[in-house]
Amino acid sequence: MSSVDSNPSSLLEVKDLHVYFPIRGGVMRRQLHTVKAVSGVSLNLAQGEVLGLVGESGCGKTTLGRALVGLAPMTSGRVFFNAKELHHKNGKSSNHAMKMQLIFQDPYSSLHPRKQVRDLVGEGLLINGLARVEELDEKVLDILEKVGLGVDHLYRYPHEFSGGQRQRISLARALILKPELIILDEPTSALDVSVQAQILNMLKGLQKEYNLTYLFISHDLSVVRYMSRRIGVMYLGNLVEIGPTRSVFENPKHPYTHSLLSALPSIKKGKRKERMILKGDPPTPIDPPPGCPFADRCSNTQEKCRIEKPVLEPLKKESSQLVACFFQNENVL
Amino acid sequence: MTAQNLTTVEVRMLRAESRKRALQDSWTLWKRNPVTIAGTLIILSLILIAMVAPWLATHDPFDQILADRLFPPSLDYWFGTDNLGRDIYSRVIHGSRLTLMIAFVVALISGPIGLVVGVLSGYLGGMVDEVLMRLSDIFLAFPKLILAIAFAAALEPGLTNAIIAISIANWPSYARLVRAETLAVRNSDYIDAVRILGAGHLRIMIYHLTPMCLSTLIVRVSLDMGTIILIAAGLGFLGLGAQPPAPEWGLMVSDGRNYLVDQWWVSTIPGIAILVVVLGFNLVGDGLRDILDPHQRQS
Numbered sequence: 001m002s003s004v005d006s007n008p009s010s011l012l013e014v015k016d017l018h019v020y021f022p023i024r025g026g027v028m029r030r031q032l033h034t035v036k037a038v039s040g041v042s043l044n045l046a047q048g049e050v051l052g053l054v055g056e057s058g059c060g061k062t063t064l065g066r067a068l069v070g071l072a073p074m075t076s077g078r079v080f081f082n083a084k085e086l087h088h089k090n091g092k093s094s095n096h097a098m099k100m101q102l103i104f105q106d107p108y109s110s111l112h113p114r115k116q117v118r119d120l121v122g123e124g125l126l127i128n129g130l131a132r133v134e135e136l137d138e139k140v141l142d143i144l145e146k147v148g149l150g151v152d153h154l155y156r157y158p159h160e161f162s163g164g165q166r167q168r169i170s171l172a173r174a175l176i177l178k179p180e181l182i183i184l185d186e187p188t189s190a191l192d193v194s195v196q197a198q199i200l201n202m203l204k205g206l207q208k209e210y211n212l213t214y215l216f217i218s219h220d221l222s223v224v225r226y227m228s229r230r231i232g233v234m235y236l237g238n239l240v241e242i243g244p245t246r247s248v249f250e251n252p253k254h255p256y257t258h259s260l261l262s263a264l265p266s267i268k269k270g271k272r273k274e275r276m277i278l279k280g281d282p283p284t285p286i287d288p289p290p291g292c293p294f295a296d297r298c299s300n301t302q303e304k305c306r307i308e309k310p311v312l313e314p315l316k317k318e319s320s321q322l323v324a325c326f327f328q329n330e331n332v333l
Numbered sequence: 334m335t336a337q338n339l340t341t342v343e344v345r346m347l348r349a350e351s352r353k354r355a356l357q358d359s360w361t362l363w364k365r366n367p368v369t370i371a372g373t374l375i376i377l378s379l380i381l382i383a384m385v386a387p388w389l390a391t392h393d394p395f396d397q398i399l400a401d402r403l404f405p406p407s408l409d410y411w412f413g414t415d416n417l418g419r420d421i422y423s424r425v426i427h428g429s430r431l432t433l434m435i436a437f438v439v440a441l442i443s444g445p446i447g448l449v450v451g452v453l454s455g456y457l458g459g460m461v462d463e464v465l466m467r468l469s470d471i472f473l474a475f476p477k478l479i480l481a482i483a484f485a486a487a488l489e490p491g492l493t494n495a496i497i498a499i500s501i502a503n504w505p506s507y508a509r510l511v512r513a514e515t516l517a518v519r520n521s522d523y524i525d526a527v528r529i530l531g532a533g534h535l536r537i538m539i540y541h542l543t544p545m546c547l548s549t550l551i552v553r554v555s556l557d558m559g560t561i562i563l564i565a566a567g568l569g570f571l572g573l574g575a576q577p578p579a580p581e582w583g584l585m586v587s588d589g590r591n592y593l594v595d596q597w598w599v600s601t602i603p604g605i606a607i608l609v610v611v612l613g614f615n616l617v618g619d620g621l622r623d624i625l626d627p628h629q630r631q632s
Contacts, residue, residue: 069529098531110522114544116351124530137344151343155351170526177530 010080011213012045012068012100012181017077019060019067019237023286033286037063039237039293040077042312045181050207050214052228052245054221054260056282060237061217062105065183068215069102082180098128101174105186107166111158117144117169118154124177143172148202164195168202175206183215188223200227221264225249230320233257236293237285239312243321253315253323255298292325300327362624369623372616379610383429392420394427394580403596413598415588421598424580425606431581432610435496435565436558442500444554447507452538452546454508455515466512469505477502481564485573492581495574499564503557510553514546548625556618559611566607582607 484498566583568574575581589599
């Protein structure tokens with residue numbers, strides 16, 4: 001793989017991950033098409049790092065997160081977590097995956113409506129035999145206080161909470177297992193702006209306090225910029241650009257990243273950037289054609305782009321910014 | 334407050350408080366609807382009558398006084414007497430025990446079977462689902478009463494076999510209901526969430542799917558209680574359920590059918606008893622739906 005990382009001691013290593021979903025139908029439930037939700041993503045995450053993952057709806061960023069925790073099938077590719085390879089069987093996470101947790105996007109659907117906070121948060125401890133039932137109250141309360149909830153909330157049901165509070169409960173549920181990696185799947189997109197800020201600050205604080213590693217999935221560029229040190233851009237199941245947040249934002253090399261960033265409103269007067277507006281819609285991930293996934297909408301498409309798929313390559317030698325474009329150095333953006 | 338000084342007393346207090354809140358919610362929902370109150374009162378008084386039946390009855394329900402046969406309602410025989418000179422009032426009072434027993438035993442047999450089959454079928458899917466659902470389709474292809482009659486006739490006529498027959502006819506509709514509920518919940522985020530925590534299939538089915546299906550099932554079963562009682566009465570009427578001289582209401586209606594024109598009370602009185610109880614269970618079932626539905630709670 002071309003993925004060269006500056007940090008050799010990576011916590012999570014994803015190598016050429018593919019996640020395909022079959023579309024069956026017709027006689028004998030034949031496989032008619034394949035949805036290539038994630039087609040060949042490679043990335044590394046170091047301990048204590050926050051990697052932001054951005055891309056538009058349907059680009060596979062959520063599926064990538066779900067595949068990592070075992071909720072979506074890995075069709076091919078390998079994932080190493082703590083230098084051990086992950087194997088997921090029939091949707092059930094393998095044991096060491098417990099140290100990898102996922103926070104869902106929608107706080108209203110991710111908590112069992114008939115369970116009290118104590119049971120919701122404490123469940124992980126009971127499942128993994130990390131606490132006896134008598135100790136549960138205290139252990140749960142410990143974690144609840146870390147996420148800004150208290151003893152009053154211990155015996156309440158999810159419907160008694162607001163969206164922000166629910167997301168705190170979800171976070172407590174993940175934190176109680178002392179995970180090393182937390183995959184945050186748009187954790188704030190269902191919340192209103194003032195609550196968003198609270199949750200983001202809390203996430204940042206927790207990350208620093210416990211040296212947590214985040215894979216922060218979002219389509220909100222400003223949120224990702226605030227949260228993460230590195231950023232990856234996905235398009236149609238492919239990682240098209242990855243690098244330090246600052247350099248990606250200031251110097252995007254992939255045409256898709258460039259158009260994405262040009263859509264960001266700027267508050268600086270007189271420094272209006274030229275908008276680069278893409279034409280058309282992203283193609284469907286059902287049986288995509290070979291070649292560069294962005295070829296149909298790129299302003300600089302050449303013959304080669306339609307035949308061969310570009311791989312992530314460092315911008316310059318020793319650069320930590322990787323771009324999947326044949327003409328990365330020619331793109332005058 | 335910190336976790337360190339969290340005492341058991343405090344925890345117990347919090348727990349009691351949350352239970353109190355839940356009860357209060359139920360109470361508010363219950364008293365909001367006069368129809369539910371009426372239904373509850375009917376069922377509660379039926380249970381009470383069944384408990385103190387020997388003290389309420391004025392005569393021995395099995396005592397035949399042939400000289401007093403087919404007496405109309407009077408001060409001595411409140412609801413009159415039947416063709417063997419037995420006091421109908423006492424028999425109806427004692428019959429409430431049989432009726433309640435049948436209804437609850439059938440519910441306790443067919444409900445759990447339906448729950449287990451439904452959750453397994455919905456959660457595991459594939460071949461298990463296919464087999465279990467085709468099996469329940471076979472049962473559902475026949476009307477419940479016909480199926481119960483067939484089973485009761487195939488087994489030996491009698492109360493126990495009638496209960497078994499009704500249970501057999503009843504579980505498939507519960508299995509269907511629970512399966513549908515399970516399918517709706519199976520792929521939700523909160524089930525995925527416990528999967529990530531490392532929960533196994535059994536744990537997910539027992540602790541996470543079952544509670545979600547339970548309220549729907551309870552509502553459905555309570556609404557079905559009326560039907561169960563009617564089928565039991567029907568079996569009794571046809572001689573396939575409780576056997577004479579048991580004071581079973583359906584059997585009593587059947588006993589009086591030869592005298593329907595001139596001695597109307599023999600069939601009518603137990604018939605009214607059936608009517609009232611069936612109505613009571615239906616009203617309670619409707620009320621339970623409002624109380625147990627989590628969506629109602631959220632408002």
